[in-house]
Amino acid sequence: IGVSGTVNAAVVGSYVLSYNVNDSSGNSATTVTRTINVQDTGAPSITLLGSSPLNHELNTPYTDAGATANDALDGDLSAGIIVGGTMVDSSVAGTYVITYDVSDSNGNPAVQQTRTVNVNDFTAPVITLNGDSSINIALGSVYNDAGASASDNIDGDISASIIQSGAVDTGTIGSYTLVYNVSDAAGNAAIPVTRTVNVADASGPVITLIGNNPIDHEVNTIFTDPGATALDNVDGDVSSNIGVSGTVNAAVVGSYVLSYNVNDSSGNSATTVT
Incomplete structure (x- = not known):
């Protein structure tokens, strides 16, 4: 069988191949053809x-x-x-x-x-503290928190929605943490902001003289200092820790000054008493 015609598979088109053959007596067959359609069938x-x-x-x-x-x-x-x-x-x-x-x-x-x-709204609000993030207050004082403000890119000022957690016990020495949280209307939560409140003993002891002041003492007689007492709001009686400076020479007429002072366990110094 002889085949005539070609197919270019790289070019879209319709191609025909023809097939024929002769027998030994020279009789030719009826030509048979095949049509081949080259198409772009692949989608982008x-x-x-x-x-x-x-x-x-x-x-x-x-x-x-x-x-x-x-x-x-x-x-x-x-x-x-x-x-x-x-x-x-x-x-x-x-x-x-x-x-x-x-x-x-x-x-x-x-x-x-x-x-x-x-x-x-995918942006979280921002919380800003009013006042300092760390505050020192005296034991027994009244603490009024300065609060915080909050702003959102869509909802605007949402300070009123801030939720504060934590509490300060001004009657007990310690460090207290206040936490501020808020979410906007879309449910985006702000990064929590904290404030540390340190309640400390800020008051020194109070010294009270025992005996008169001034004292008139007879020359050439033995002088015994009547001393003083000291009370602290936290430590209580700290009289035994009082330090005395100055001396009295009872053999010499003159005016002598004795000074009394003491610190509490927090390092607060009393007002010197003489």
Whole structure:
């Protein structure tokens, strides 16, 4: 059998192959033909640029990242992509679906690609302390917390929604932590802010002289100091810790000064008494 005709598989088209043969007596067969249609049957492919799904901040401009498209025969078809679906309105919270379609020159459609865009408030509010983050106060004093303020990019001032946890016991020495939390209307929680309140003994002992002041003492007689007492708001009686400076020379007429002082366990010094 002889075959005539060719097929160029690299070029779209219709090709005919003819088949014939003669027997030994020279009789020719009826020619038989085969038609071969070379077609582009492969669809292009679409590749999204950027993420899907995509979370987009409410009230900020939205610019779509787009997509690319390639076909085995036509090459880059990105310019022919048709974008459809729902237009993203970044001023309205919601879920938007964008579609991407393209076909090659022979009408083969690509598998449709979609991008889901979630428009919402994804930004957390910010808490700002009023006053210092670390405060030292005296034992037994009254503590009034300065509080905090909170601002959100969508809801504005949400200071009134701040939740404060923790407490300060001004009657007990220690370090106390106050925690401030808040969430916006979309449920975004702020980073908690803390304040440390240190309650400490800030008062020194009080010294009280025993006996008269001044004292008139007879020359050339033995002088015995009547001493003093000292009371502290935390440590109680600290009289035994009183230090005395100065001397009295009972053999010499003159005026002598004795000074009394003491510290409590927190290092607070009493007012010197003479």
